[in-house]
Amino acid sequence: MAYKLKKEGHSVKLYIEDKDQKQNLQGMVKKTDDWKSELPWVRQDGLIIFDDTGYGKIQDGLRRQGFSVIGGSEGGDKAEDYRDFGQKVLSSCGVETVPCISFGGAKEAIRFVEMNKGPWVIKQNGHASKSFNYVGQLESGEDVIQVLRNYNRYNKEDCRLMALHKKIEGIEIGVGRYFNGNDWVGPIEINIEHKNLCNGALGPKTQEMGTLLWYDDNENNKLFQATLAKLKPYLHKVDFRGDVDINCIVNENKAYPLEITARFGWPAAHIHEEIHLSSWGEFLKAVADGKQYDLKYKRGYGIVVLIATPPFPYITRSRKQSPQGLEIFFKEKINEETLKHFHFEEVSLRKKKGVDIPYVSSKTGSILHITETGNTVEEAREKVYALVSNIIIPKMFYRTDIGVKFAHENHAKLRKWDWI
Numbered sequence: 001m002a003y004k005l006k007k008e009g010h011s012v013k014l015y016i017e018d019k020d021q022k023q024n025l026q027g028m029v030k031k032t033d034d035w036k037s038e039l040p041w042v043r044q045d046g047l048i049i050f051d052d053t054g055y056g057k058i059q060d061g062l063r064r065q066g067f068s069v070i071g072g073s074e075g076g077d078k079a080e081d082y083r084d085f086g087q088k089v090l091s092s093c094g095v096e097t098v099p100c101i102s103f104g105g106a107k108e109a110i111r112f113v114e115m116n117k118g119p120w121v122i123k124q125n126g127h128a129s130k131s132f133n134y135v136g137q138l139e140s141g142e143d144v145i146q147v148l149r150n151y152n153r154y155n156k157e158d159c160r161l162m163a164l165h166k167k168i169e170g171i172e173i174g175v176g177r178y179f180n181g182n183d184w185v186g187p188i189e190i191n192i193e194h195k196n197l198c199n200g201a202l203g204p205k206t207q208e209m210g211t212l213l214w215y216d217d218n219e220n221n222k223l224f225q226a227t228l229a230k231l232k233p234y235l236h237k238v239d240f241r242g243d244v245d246i247n248c249i250v251n252e253n254k255a256y257p258l259e260i261t262a263r264f265g266w267p268a269a270h271i272h273e274e275i276h277l278s279s280w281g282e283f284l285k286a287v288a289d290g291k292q293y294d295l296k297y298k299r300g301y302g303i304v305v306l307i308a309t310p311p312f313p314y315i316t317r318s319r320k321q322s323p324q325g326l327e328i329f330f331k332e333k334i335n336e337e338t339l340k341h342f343h344f345e346e347v348s349l350r351k352k353k354g355v356d357i358p359y360v361s362s363k364t365g366s367i368l369h370i371t372e373t374g375n376t377v378e379e380a381r382e383k384v385y386a387l388v389s390n391i392i393i394p395k396m397f398y399r400t401d402i403g404v405k406f407a408h409e410n411h412a413k414l415r416k417w418d419w420i
Contacts, residue, residue, distance in 0.1 A: 001049065001264070001280075002029045003344060004273050010281050013038055024361045027349030044068065047285050051264050053077045060239065070288035075238020076262030083125055083163045086260045090246075093230040098249075098256045100165040106152035109164055113141045113148070119167040120144050123259075124158060130195060131313045132158055133205040136167055168249040168256045171410050173419065175223045176245030176265065179235045180287045186295040187215040188224045190420060191268060192406050193247070197313060199401045206313040207366070210305045210402035212377065213271045215297055216420075223248070223419045226255045241288055243269070252417050267369045270343040271302040274371035300375040303384045303402055304343075309395045312365030322363040329392040341387055343369040360393065367393060377407040 002014040006029050015035035016022045025031070032038050042048060050059055050071030057074040079086045087097045102125060103109040113120055119136035122144060132155075136144040144164075151159050176189040191213040197203035216224075227246045235244065245261040245268070273280060277296040286293035309323040328347065346362035360367055370387050374380030381403050388398060414420045 001051065001269060001273070005281050008279060008281050013041070020364075021346070021362055024346050024348060025344065026361060027356060028344065028347075039067070042067065047281070047288055049284065051269075053080050053263050059241075063239065063241075068285060068288045069241065070284050071242045072263050073238045073240045075234070076240045076242070076244065079234075079260045080262040081125060083123065083165070083259065087257075089231070089234055089260070090227075090257050093234055095227055095230050095257055096254060098165050098168055098258060100163055102163045104160060106148045106156065106159040106162070109159075109162060110145055110148045110152070112164065113145050117141045120164045121167050122147060123163050123165065125161040125163055130205040130207050132162075133195075135205075165258065168251075170249040170251035170256070171414060172247065172249055172258075173223065173414065174245050174247045174261075175221075175228050176243055176261070176268065177224070177228060178243050178287050179232075179240050180292070181239045181241045181290045182236060183292070184232070185287050185291075185293055186283070187217045187297065188219075188221050188228075189243075189245070189268070189272075190214055190216055190221075190223065191245070191265075191271075192403070192410070194399060194402050197399075199399055201405075204313060206306075208267055208306065209308075209399045210303065211268060211271060212301060212303055212380075212403040212406055213268060213275075214301045215275060215299075221420075223250070223255060227257055231260075241290070243272075250414070250417065250419050255419070267304045267306065267343070270369045270371050271304050273343070274298075274304075274341065274373055275302045298373050300373055301377050301380045301403070302371060302373045303377075303380045304369050304371045305384055305388055305398050305402055306369055307367050307388065307391060307393065307396055307398050309360070309365040309367060309393060309397070311363075315364060319363065321365075323360045323365055323367070323393070323395065324363045326360045326394055328358040328360065328367075331390050331392065334390070338387070341371050341384075343371065345369070367396070377403045377411075381407075 002012050006012045012029055013032045014029045015032050044066045048067055048069045056072050056077035059069045060074050062069045079089050083100050084102045087100045090097050118141055122134040124132050134147045174191040178185045191211055194210045195205045197206050243264050245265050247258045248255045275297045283293050283295055310321040345366050345368055347358050347368055348361035349356040349358055370384055372380055372384035374383055
C-alpha cells in the first residue's frame, strides 16, 4: 500500500514495528524509525494509515487530536481479537451467531469437547498464526481432542488464547465494505478465501494462499443485509474508519458469521488496488475524514495469489530454511505496467551492476502477491497465473486452484440459494 501510494505521487514514510520485518521494502519507499516524530510532517491535512489490529486506541487518540486516520478503532480491535466479544457484538446487532467459547488452556478445552462431542473448530484469539487452527472432522470429536493434547504437550503458550466454535456445514464466503465512522463508502465486497496450504483445501491453515473477490453495488445484497449491514450502529458507536469484513458459512437457509476482520484485509487490500480505478490516496483520505466518495472500479472478478517459500506457513528461529537474500528472477523482463500487478511483502531492492534487483529480504517465506482481474473467473485465473509463471524464486510454491471450486461448483449453489 505504501509503495502504491508513492507510485501515485504522494509523499510517503513507512514505519515497520516488527523487528524481523524492518528490512523489507528497502530501496522502494522512504522509512522512519519513529512514526510519532513524523506527526508534524504529516499534519492534519495528511493521512495516517494503520494496517493491523492492536493500534485502535492510538487511532482514536490521534483522531481526537485532529489527525486524519484510517485503519480501525479500539472497538474494532476488540471485535476481531476477542472472538467471544465479537460474537456478542454480532448477537447484539441481531446477527445469528455460532456457539464460540474461549479457554485459558488446552486441558480446559479438552474437557469441554469430551462433554460436548462433535467436530469443533480450534482457533486462536488475537491476530495469531493461522497454522494453529484446525477444523474437526469426526463426530466423536476425537481428532480435535488429539490435536489439543498435542498442543498441550508441545505448544502450551499459544493455548492461552484459544477458542472453539461449533463447525457449521456449508460454503465459506466473506462480505466486507469500507466504513467512514458514519456510513458505508463504496460498493460491497464479496470474497472467497483459500486458507489451506495445498490445492483442494488440503494441508494446514495459513493466513491466506489466495482470494477471489468482486464488488457488488446492490444495497439489497442478501448476504450483506443478513450480516455486515446490521453492524452499522456498532461501527458508528466505536468510530470505526476502514475496511471491515465478516467471514461466514452459508447454507440454503442461513448465514453464520465466523469472525470479524476489523482492519485492512490481507491480501484483500491487494485486490482492491487491482480493482480500483479511482485514486487510492483520495479514497482512503475520504474514508478517514468521514466523507463519501464515488469510487470507480473494474467490474468482474479479481484474484490474488501468494508466492511463498519454506519455512512458510510455519514460524521458526532456525535459519536452515530461510529464503532471506535470494534474488527474484523473471523469465521475461517486466515493465512498469506489469509491475502494477505485483504486491511486495518481504522484498527489497539492491544494486547489481547499477540496476535495482529485487530480492527476498526476510525469513518467513511470505514473499509477494500477484493480482489480476477478468470478466469471468476463468479469465482472471488465466491472466494471474500467466504472471505467476514468469517468476522464479528458488523453492517457491503457490496454489494453482484459486477460484476453481467457486467457478465449477459453489457459484451455482450460492446463486440458487440467493446469496449472490
